[in-house]
Amino acid sequence: MSEVIAEVWVVDDDASIRWVLDQALTEKPWKVRLFDSSKQALATIQETVPTVLVCDIRMPDVDGLTLMKAAHTQDPNLPVILMTAFANLDAAVSAYQGGAFEYLPKPFDIDEALSLIERAIAKRINVRRRRDKETEKQPLNIIGSAPAMQEVFRVMGRVAPLDVTVLINGETGTGKELIAKALHELSPRKDKPFVAINTAAIPRDLLESELFGHEKGAFTGALTQRSGRFEQADGGTLFLDEIGDMPIELQTRLLRVLNDGSFYRVGGHDPLHADVRILAATHQPMDKLVKEGRFREDLLYRLNIIRIQIPALRERREDIPLLLRFYMKTEAKTLRVEEKTLSAEVEKYLSQLEWAGNIRQLRSVCIWLTVMTPGKVVSMDDLPLELNKAHQAAQAPATSLDWETPLRLYARQFLQQGKSNLHGEAEQIFEKVLIEEALAYTRFHRQETAALLGWGRNTLTRKSQALGIDE
DSSP: OTTSOOEEEEEOSOHHHHHHHHHHHTTTTSEEEEESSHHHHHHHHTTOOOSEEEEESOOSSSOHHHHHHHHHHHOTTOOEEEEESSOOHHHHHHHHHTTOSEEEESSOOHHHHHHHHHHHHHHHHHHHHHHHHHHTOOOOOOOOOSHHHHHHHHHHHHHTTSOOOEEEEOOTTSOHHHHHHHHHHTSTTTTSOEEEEETTTSOHHHHHHHHHOBOTTSSTTOOSOBOOHHHHTTTSEEEEETGGGSOHHHHHHHHHHHHHSEEOOBTOOSOEEOOOEEEEEESSOHHHHHHTTSSOHHHHHHHTTEEEEOOOGGGOGGGHHHHHHHHHHHHHHHHTSOOOEEOHHHHHHHHTSOOTTHHHHHHHHHHHHHHHOOSSEEOGGGSOHHHHHHHHHHHSOTTOOOOHHHHHHHHHHHHHTTOOOHHHHHHHHHHHHHHHHHHHHTTSOHHHHHHHHTOOHHHHHHHHHHHTOOO
């Protein structure tokens, strides 16, 4: 509190009250100004507003309620403490209805008055800090000059102000939650809560309680009543991340909420209602999940009113240098260290990578380089080991037989994308490459090709047909 200068104004036509409060307040680290009339305070408040205003209700020129109203016109958050020697119900009601912070009957205890003023100052400081925090809120830095991102921006601009459900598709790490936050901030609900929940990160038996809340005693460990994410997001936006992983039984409950806006807490019997805009996201192919019976088709229809497809980083390579520069600057500022600059060679090399983890992976690399690079300029030797190995493998002569490093890089990127069946997909690519290279080497002599591969001719024919290889 000492960092903020507090200024207390005392307005009272009674000189003894002004003197008593002045003596008590001057012992505090606050500035005190005394006014013997409301007119004098009214003239001054047009130019500057105090931290706290303490004033009498009944004064000969302008009453305290009128002064309070004028003060709140200048600053609605100004705490006003009203004093009066004529304490009655009407006076108290008028004071509180007018927006008074507190009502102080005369004669008052000086310690009680000081306590009220301290509380008012604390409230004032908290309001200022919240306002400053909102003013300093980080902008939603969605960088994208590539045509694919321009299309995303076009759709966002059309749907953000509308109260419609949006399904955001994109690989892991493409920034789906950032898009959802931007849609919320650009909507009429921006002053209400934005509540996010990752349905894949919460155990199946706890997810229902997380979404809808629970009553006390609903299950073992439910010691108190708890509101769920729907209640927490009332009036605002609920972001359901990784919706494709939601258990099928919970999908039915979610569909019911989307249909009529009502739901029950776990163990509850009274219906609850929440005014919530739903934004959902997934990296999975939803149509495929529906065909496999893992996702309700009718729920998909409700979620997929508007779909935003976020491109993978490799599909918007022209944005990679912009993102690299942005995160190198941002992370240095966050970590309070010197900003590092990428050399032209490093920037070009990083822009050519596949970035299986998309922006999340790129940002992690920028953090690593910011922390680990000894000099001001990042060179190829400063890259993380796995990226350096990939670079060395790419620069290796054609006679090199080291294919384990790029294979490891492929496997790592495959898994970072959230895919499964790594062996099955890798095996097909592996066999197709071997067959095509062996065929080219023997100039498409099938018998020699089969022998080089260690197979019989029928095996070569069968595998070639299965892999779609045109011999």
